[in-house]
Amino acid sequence: xxxxxxxARLTLPIIPGRDHIxxxxxxxxxxxxxxxxxxxxxxLAHPITRVxxxxxxxxxxxxxxHFPVTTVHPYAELAAEAAEAAGxxxxxxxxxxxxxxxxxQLDPPHLLANAEALGLDIKRFxxxxxxxVHEAKIREDFLSGVRSGVNGTPSFFINDVRHDAPWDFATxxxxxxxxAM
Amino acid sequence: MATRQQQxxxxxxxxxxxxxxxxxxxxxxxxAPSDFRGRPLILAFYPADWSPVCSDQMVLYQQVMPEFQKxxxxxxxxxxxxxxxxxAFAKHRNIHFPLLADFEPKGDVSRAYEAYRRQDGVxxxxxxxxxxxGMIYWSYLSxxxxxxxxxGILRALDAMARKVAS
Numbered sequence: 001x002x003x004x005x006x007x008a009r010l011t012l013p014i015i016p017g018r019d020h021i022x023x024x025x026x027x028x029x030x031x032x033x034x035x036x037x038x039x040x041x042x043x044l045a046h047p048i049t050r051v052x053x054x055x056x057x058x059x060x061x062x063x064x065x066h067f068p069v070t071t072v073h074p075y076a077e078l079a080a081e082a083a084e085a086a087g088x089x090x091x092x093x094x095x096x097x098x099x100x101x102x103x104x105q106l107d108p109p110h111l112l113a114n115a116e117a118l119g120l121d122i123k124r125f126x127x128x129x130x131x132x133v134h135e136a137k138i139r140e141d142f143l144s145g146v147r148s149g150v151n152g153t154p155s156f157f158i159n160d161v162r163h164d165a166p167w168d169f170a171t172x173x174x175x176x177x178x179x180a181m
Numbered sequence: 182m183a184t185r186q187q188q189x190x191x192x193x194x195x196x197x198x199x200x201x202x203x204x205x206x207x208x209x210x211x212x213a214p215s216d217f218r219g220r221p222l223i224l225a226f227y228p229a230d231w232s233p234v235c236s237d238q239m240v241l242y243q244q245v246m247p248e249f250q251k252x253x254x255x256x257x258x259x260x261x262x263x264x265x266x267x268x269a270f271a272k273h274r275n276i277h278f279p280l281l282a283d284f285e286p287k288g289d290v291s292r293a294y295e296a297y298r299r300q301d302g303v304x305x306x307x308x309x310x311x312x313x314x315g316m317i318y319w320s321y322l323s324x325x326x327x328x329x330x331x332x333g334i335l336r337a338l339d340a341m342a343r344k345v346a347s
Contacts, residue, residue: 070244072274143248146248146335149326151238151329151331
């Protein structure tokens with residue numbers, strides 16, 4: 001018997017401008033992922049989230065927050081900073097996709113190569129990474145996840161409630177569709 | 182036949198004095214809750230080093246450690262694995278908090294906290310937050326296959342800090 005029970009809910013509301021959002025801001029369903037670019041399960045989940053977004057169209061907004069587990073993933077933090085640094089130049093999602101699609105290549109030379117491929121201002125990108133400009137925001141993402149009951153990656157929330165079922169394509173799509181009804 | 186859920190214990194409840202004990206965390210060093218009196222103490226009982234859920238849980242706690250430290254809280258992991266197993270596990274997963282061996286007599290401490298799975302011979306996945314005086318402030322028993330995360334611990338530490346401040 002549990003002496004304390006609670007429903008895991010998102011503790012930090014989604015804030016446009018702060019959060020990275022794909023899809024219409026006023027979509028009826030929100031799917032939020034707490035993810036780690038070096039986590040192989042997140043790598044498996046990435047194409048699933050993409051197809052769920054395609055299937056749902058304007059019914060869904062997808063939000064990504066960082067949950068780098070550097071204890072076991074030494075490149076996860078810098079990869080997250082690279083995504084944020086790209087985001088500062090309006091290329092967050094392009095970098096996000098590149099990182100997840102190339103999880104074996106998250107070391108600094110590859111991050112710089114990604115930035116070049118995306119046509120980013122390399123000086124600014126390198127400076128952001130070198131000075132860890134985005135570290136505080138990533139930590140805020142991480143802690144918001146911890147407080148919301150994230151216990152591993154990837155963790156999904158659908159309309160602020162943690163999705164405890166599996167995240168294979170069929171299950172995730174069904175859950176998102178049900179939330180839209 | 183009893184279901185898995187029914188076989189679970191209820192862990193020692195809040196308001197109970199936490200049983201003291203002394204267990205090895207390394208071959209030549211022991212740790213006791215009373216070593217940390219005056220500070221909040223988190224006890225995380227878990228079934229087994231190396232198992233996927235336990236690994237994720239302990240790695241998460243290592244990652245959350247700076248938050249626990251903001252409350253001056255100490256974290257101890259406890260399972261029935263031996264010290265050499267703990268050392269290898271901790272090294273492999275970069276875990277830097279003590280992992281205690283409830284190894285001989287096997288499971289004695291877990292039993293004292295009513296956090297032992299007799300049918301499996303391992304500790305339950307149970308969390309305890311002790312206050313500065315060694316009283317149990319919060320306890321939680323997680324289904325054995327579910328990583329309970331850290332939010333419950335942080336809520337308990339929050340509530341305890343507010344109580345101390347008021």
